[in-house]
Amino acid sequence: MLETPHVAVGVAIATKFPNPWIAIPLAFASHFVLDKVPHWNPHLYTETQKTGHPSKNSTIMAVVDIATALILGSTFAFKALPNVQMTVLILACSLASVASDVIKYPYYYFHLRQKWLVKWVNFERSIQVDTKSIIWGLVTQVLIISASIWWIL
Ligand SMILES: [Zn+2]
Secondary structure, three states, rough: OOOHHHHHHHHHHHHHHHHHHHHHHHHHHHHHHHHOOOOOOOOOOHHHHHHHHOHHHHHHHHHHHHHHHHHHHHHHHHOOOOOOHHHHHHHHHHHHHHHHHHHHHHHOOOOOOOOOHHHHHHHHHHOEEEEHHHHHHHHHHHHHHHHHHHOOO
Protein backbone atom coordinates (compact mmCIF):
# COMPACT_ATOMS: atom_id res chain seq x y z
CA MET A 1 0.00 0.00 0.00
CA LEU A 2 1.09 3.60 -0.57
CA GLU A 3 2.46 5.46 2.46
CA THR A 4 -0.20 8.22 2.48
CA PRO A 5 -3.12 5.97 3.58
CA HIS A 6 -0.86 4.35 6.20
CA VAL A 7 -0.02 7.77 7.66
CA ALA A 8 -3.68 8.91 7.53
CA VAL A 9 -4.61 5.92 9.70
CA GLY A 10 -1.58 6.52 11.94
CA VAL A 11 -2.67 10.12 12.55
CA ALA A 12 -6.24 9.00 13.26
CA ILE A 13 -4.99 6.48 15.82
CA ALA A 14 -2.88 9.18 17.52
CA THR A 15 -5.85 11.53 17.83
CA LYS A 16 -8.22 8.81 19.15
CA PHE A 17 -5.82 7.01 21.51
CA PRO A 18 -3.83 9.73 23.33
CA ASN A 19 -1.91 7.13 25.38
CA PRO A 20 1.39 6.65 23.49
CA TRP A 21 1.82 3.09 24.88
CA ILE A 22 -1.37 2.17 23.05
CA ALA A 23 -1.24 4.51 20.05
CA ILE A 24 2.30 3.81 18.79
CA PRO A 25 2.06 -0.03 18.81
CA LEU A 26 -1.44 0.25 17.31
CA ALA A 27 -0.15 2.51 14.52
CA PHE A 28 2.66 0.02 13.83
CA ALA A 29 0.19 -2.88 13.77
CA SER A 30 -2.25 -1.01 11.52
CA HIS A 31 0.31 -1.30 8.73
CA PHE A 32 -0.18 -5.04 8.41
CA VAL A 33 -3.96 -4.80 8.49
CA LEU A 34 -3.94 -2.14 5.76
CA ASP A 35 -1.57 -4.11 3.53
CA LYS A 36 -4.34 -6.77 3.50
CA VAL A 37 -6.80 -4.30 1.95
CA PRO A 38 -6.67 -4.82 -1.83
CA HIS A 39 -4.53 -2.03 -3.25
CA TRP A 40 -2.16 -0.98 -5.99
CA ASN A 41 1.31 0.48 -5.59
CA PRO A 42 4.42 0.93 -7.75
CA HIS A 43 6.20 -2.36 -8.40
CA LEU A 44 9.46 -1.54 -6.65
CA TYR A 45 10.21 -5.19 -5.85
CA THR A 46 9.51 -6.68 -9.26
CA GLU A 47 11.52 -3.95 -10.97
CA THR A 48 14.43 -4.40 -8.55
CA GLN A 49 14.47 -8.13 -9.32
CA LYS A 50 14.44 -7.45 -13.06
CA THR A 51 16.85 -4.54 -13.46
CA GLY A 52 18.54 -4.16 -10.06
CA HIS A 53 16.63 -1.01 -9.11
CA PRO A 54 13.13 0.50 -9.24
CA SER A 55 12.21 2.32 -12.48
CA LYS A 56 12.30 6.09 -12.73
CA ASN A 57 8.49 6.30 -12.93
CA SER A 58 8.00 4.16 -9.85
CA THR A 59 10.58 6.22 -7.99
CA ILE A 60 8.76 9.44 -8.92
CA MET A 61 5.47 7.92 -7.68
CA ALA A 62 7.14 6.80 -4.45
CA VAL A 63 8.62 10.27 -3.89
CA VAL A 64 5.26 11.99 -4.52
CA ASP A 65 3.57 9.52 -2.17
CA ILE A 66 6.16 10.01 0.58
CA ALA A 67 6.00 13.81 0.19
CA THR A 68 2.18 13.68 0.44
CA ALA A 69 2.41 11.46 3.51
CA LEU A 70 4.90 13.86 5.13
CA ILE A 71 2.69 16.87 4.40
CA LEU A 72 -0.38 15.07 5.76
CA GLY A 73 1.34 13.96 8.98
CA SER A 74 3.01 17.34 9.58
CA THR A 75 -0.19 19.30 8.89
CA PHE A 76 -2.09 17.42 11.60
CA ALA A 77 0.92 17.52 13.93
CA PHE A 78 1.13 21.30 13.47
CA LYS A 79 -2.64 21.69 13.93
CA ALA A 80 -2.41 19.94 17.32
CA LEU A 81 -0.20 22.76 18.68
CA PRO A 82 0.05 24.15 21.36
CA ASN A 83 -0.51 20.57 22.59
CA VAL A 84 3.12 19.49 22.17
CA GLN A 85 2.42 16.02 23.52
CA MET A 86 -0.20 15.41 20.80
CA THR A 87 2.09 16.90 18.13
CA VAL A 88 4.87 14.48 19.07
CA LEU A 89 2.40 11.58 19.27
CA ILE A 90 1.04 12.31 15.78
CA LEU A 91 4.59 12.40 14.38
CA ALA A 92 5.52 9.19 16.24
CA CYS A 93 2.38 7.37 15.04
CA SER A 94 2.95 8.59 11.46
CA LEU A 95 6.44 7.10 11.57
CA ALA A 96 5.26 3.88 13.27
CA SER A 97 2.54 3.43 10.64
CA VAL A 98 5.10 3.32 7.80
CA ALA A 99 8.12 1.84 9.65
CA SER A 100 7.49 -1.55 8.07
CA ASP A 101 7.92 -0.04 4.58
CA VAL A 102 10.63 2.51 5.39
CA ILE A 103 12.88 -0.38 6.47
CA LYS A 104 12.67 -1.73 2.90
CA TYR A 105 13.97 1.36 1.08
CA PRO A 106 17.66 0.55 1.58
CA TYR A 107 16.93 -2.81 -0.08
CA TYR A 108 15.61 -1.09 -3.19
CA TYR A 109 17.85 1.95 -3.40
CA PHE A 110 21.11 1.10 -1.61
CA HIS A 111 21.36 -2.57 -2.58
CA LEU A 112 21.51 -3.70 1.02
CA ARG A 113 21.01 -7.48 1.12
CA GLN A 114 21.45 -8.35 4.79
CA LYS A 115 19.70 -11.62 5.59
CA TRP A 116 17.21 -10.06 8.01
CA LEU A 117 16.36 -7.34 5.49
CA VAL A 118 15.77 -9.81 2.65
CA LYS A 119 13.58 -11.82 5.05
CA TRP A 120 11.62 -8.68 5.96
CA VAL A 121 11.14 -7.67 2.31
CA ASN A 122 9.85 -11.17 1.51
CA PHE A 123 7.57 -11.16 4.55
CA GLU A 124 6.14 -7.74 3.58
CA ARG A 125 5.57 -9.01 0.04
CA SER A 126 3.77 -12.11 1.30
CA ILE A 127 1.12 -10.10 3.15
CA GLN A 128 0.28 -7.68 0.30
CA VAL A 129 -3.08 -8.03 -1.42
CA ASP A 130 -2.60 -6.45 -4.85
CA THR A 131 -5.40 -5.52 -7.20
CA LYS A 132 -5.10 -6.19 -10.93
CA SER A 133 -6.81 -2.88 -11.69
CA ILE A 134 -4.87 0.28 -10.90
CA ILE A 135 -8.13 2.25 -10.58
CA TRP A 136 -9.72 -0.05 -7.96
CA GLY A 137 -6.39 -0.35 -6.22
CA LEU A 138 -6.28 3.43 -5.85
CA VAL A 139 -9.98 3.79 -4.97
CA THR A 140 -9.55 1.62 -1.85
CA GLN A 141 -6.65 3.83 -0.73
CA VAL A 142 -8.52 7.10 -1.36
CA LEU A 143 -11.39 5.65 0.72
CA ILE A 144 -9.00 4.81 3.57
CA ILE A 145 -7.56 8.34 3.49
CA SER A 146 -11.05 9.93 3.41
CA ALA A 147 -12.38 7.70 6.21
CA SER A 148 -9.34 8.49 8.37
CA ILE A 149 -9.65 12.26 7.89
CA TRP A 150 -13.38 12.01 8.60
CA TRP A 151 -12.56 10.05 11.78
CA ILE A 152 -9.97 12.65 12.85
CA LEU A 153 -12.16 15.74 12.28
ZN1 LIG B 1 3.74 -2.41 3.76
